[in-house]
Amino acid sequence: MEDGRSTAYTIPCHDVVQCVEFSPFEWSSQLLAVATSSRISIFTCRFQEEDATVDGVQYARIHDFQSATNTTALAWSPSTSLSVLPKNISFVSAGEDYKLNLFRSDGKDNNTEQTFSGHNDFVNDVIFDPGDGSKFASTSDDLTCRIWSTEGQQLLVFQLTSPGMSVCWHSEEPLKILVGQKNGVIRIFSLTNQQPIMSLSCGQVPLLAADWSRHSSLQVGAIAGTDWLIFDTSVSSQPIEKRQAHIEGTKYFKFARCHQSLLATIGRPGRQVKVFNTRHQQLHVNASLQVAYGLTWHHTLPIIAVGGDKKVHLWVVESA
Template sequence: MASGKANGCKVAAPSFIEAIAFCPFENAENLVAIASRNRLCVGLCKFNLPESNAEQDYRSFGGGLLEEYSMVLNVDVSDINCIAWSPTSNMKHLPRSVVMGAGTKGGVVNIYTADVKENSETEESSINAHKDCVNDLAFEPVEGQELATVSDDMTCKVWEVESGEMCCSFPLQYPGVSVCWHPSQPGKFMVAESGGRIRFYDFASKQAVLSVDCKKQCLTSADWCWLNQSKVGASADMEWYLWDITKSSYPLESQQSHNGVCGKMLWSKHHEDVFLTLGGPKNAVKIYHLGHRQPILYKMHDTSACASWHRTLPICAVAGNQAVHFYDVTVLTQF
């Protein structure tokens, strides 16, 4: 098993992290949100990436990668299962603001809005979105006026953010596990079901326009590559699956990634041929490059239920026990 070397560091975090997400939008790309069982925290990261890491030795959580980490939002919440960023979040211009959505295990979706200044209050609005656990949610990535959600109640719903009114609802055959919009495909979003089917919907027509299937009734996650709209990936059972949706509805490639359940697959937002998986039985994170059969990074953590990629940097954040681990994979992806 290959286990590449990468510059890494960690910051303290709550004991059990339910969800973690870098902001994928330009005006707030250095913000990372961390949701635990009773807290929602947002940190501002400043990274120290030299021009070339080629001669650097691996420093096991050693400093150097994270130049500064400061908290900009810390809210008492509970029951969070998933989080998503709105493109209206902004740290580059005044007034600086954070806008996020959080799906709960009870089916409620909360939207948090806060000005990033001392002693500012966080506004919260709630939508009784589903009858069961909300497994994923995603804002429309251009204007952020719509929010798509999927749930164990076997529905996908799209909401008008400002009013909280439902725009449309799509029945699913199995619980929904992932939903995402694509920045270069306005009005289209992807919905993945645990039964193995991944559908693509057009919001304007309220119709499914395409579907792919991994033929396994144990799909745990799916992701639509932001850098190449033809690439879709998923995790199911112990494997990852890859599609080129412009060529075939059948997977182009699949591979066993873990000896236990492969719980998550996420494309890098820095390199279109790089993705990570999380899985058991020993809470492993593995990073793959499509040019290589073996993972280019392989690490164990006490907990690794969630991870996220930075929007423009070759950095991923992985949840650990009372810590978030940041990895710089620059060297590993220079092929």
């Protein structure tokens, strides 16, 4: 089932896609990482919305990284760039073996992989420091959020009161880290004094994903139970808006990077993909997939990508 208000494309893959992630940085926004059971493939993508010479979507796989375990999360480094020499592709992945792997490549023969150990349960999310890319964070079912140096050191460990499902870093708040906990509480920690400085309560469980709006460091969102919720941290620790997303529960939630009023979710029954507009009741995308893992927005275009069965699904969302 799919509505007629959105344009859909697919990128074929060799296996079921476990994670997808567009680079969130302007200088590398054409890059898409796609993880399957045995590899992480890097694609470049161009869309007709940015280049009139392209018919729909134009993509090319530029590099494959071998992976020894299933991937549970991916995050791009801001140091990634194809426009300078030597080219640099850099990202971190979390595996089912509870370890983190930092991959670096020039797209040719110079490839490195660095392993980080410390978590003792599933890692649910990873994120890079949006500044110079010298640090990244991870959060896990082991009730911790950890900050790592790309040189190999574990810098900080924040103790959580419930499994950490999402971790977010905001470019306007580089000394703070946001963690969404499964018990419905979103906590913001200070990297300076290593203490929690704010808690937001969804009032319902389970919280399986949270996000920090790129357009405002005061806007935080999450999915908990069957609903998506929006917080304004300058007003209240309670949500200022709540709307049902999926009647049998939700799994993924992401704010659009290019538009302050759009957000995407995936939930049940089945694997429904929806794009909501917070300004009105219109659904911009309402589709059902057989397989759906991962959810990511393009940096500058109203396009979402979702992992499927031997393909990546892409939707171009009509401008609100």
